[in-house]
Amino acid sequence: MNDYDASSVFGAVHLGHIVIETNRFADWRRFGEDAIGMHCDRLDIGLMRFRLDERECRFLLRRGPAEDVVATGWHVDDHATFERIEARVRAHGVPVVAGTAEEARQRGVERLLRFQGPKGIVQEICTTPVTSAEPLRMLSSGWVTGDSGMGHVAITSARPALMRGYFDTVFDARLTDYIDETISGVKLKIRFLRVNERHHSVAIASVRGLPIDPIRTRVQHLNIQAAGLDDVAQxxxxxxxxxxDMALSVGQHTNDKELSYYARTPSGFEWEVGWNPIVVDETTWEPSTHQGISIWGHKPVGQTIIDKLDQFRLGARSLARPERTVPALSGAGIPDD
Known part of the structure; x- marks a missing residue:
């Protein structure tokens, strides 16, 4: 791996929270609390939070029409690293906005900054998470967070090199591996990036040879890691x-070996519940390419030819609307190794 770099923030950044905009609060509460099994707190008529652990907030749902993820929050270990990332973003000429005290309270953090991110997903950095004294009320036995962060975000992109360049510039993300996959005759390449010991905190999927994005939502799926196999099954x-709706049945991935399934959220993007992914050993890890996303399982559930045609239509429409990027933080992009 890379020689030690005192200026690097790798290892001190962890996926900490997600902000979702939706008008389907009742459906989301049933999905998150009753189906997935998370702890739910209703703050007021326009705000709801899900907890996975002792922290006050892991998912913040606010009322609005997007039906999508609108921000990803990154917990930074200490104030010095927080300020290093802030200075890095400002040095590239990208505006940084301080979150208000109320916005920080909603996310359960002490310090909050936000700046532009790929595909219009605002990136937030925060420090000093607030913990709750209220015992967890949830159907799951627990979720794996800690040093690995709380899971990962998967994004489709027509500009994958620029997106990879963005996360390298801002968070010193490292390439873990690739997956080549063909779905319904469409060839995909998926890049997996890590910012700590978790195999990946960001996955970037693109259609090979075509600058299209077949997904309506900004994210393709979110992932959280269950503490036990029984939690996945239940x-x-x-x-x-x-x-x-179930998107993909239970299966096991080729690269991180995580056993998981994918459900469809009330907002339309997918939600992966997984168990037991490998942890990267920085002293020995070398990127490689895997053929296919799954060793077994992960079969589409209930997909019809109409669904496939709709995806092709969305892909065609994406040609007419350029993907939002942040060129100042993406460099020239990072080509595939």
């Missing part, structure tokens, strides 16, 4: 029983 059963 939440899978609850998703079915409560009538939520």
């Amino acid at each position: 939440s899978y059963e609850r998703v079915h029983r409560l009538g939520f």
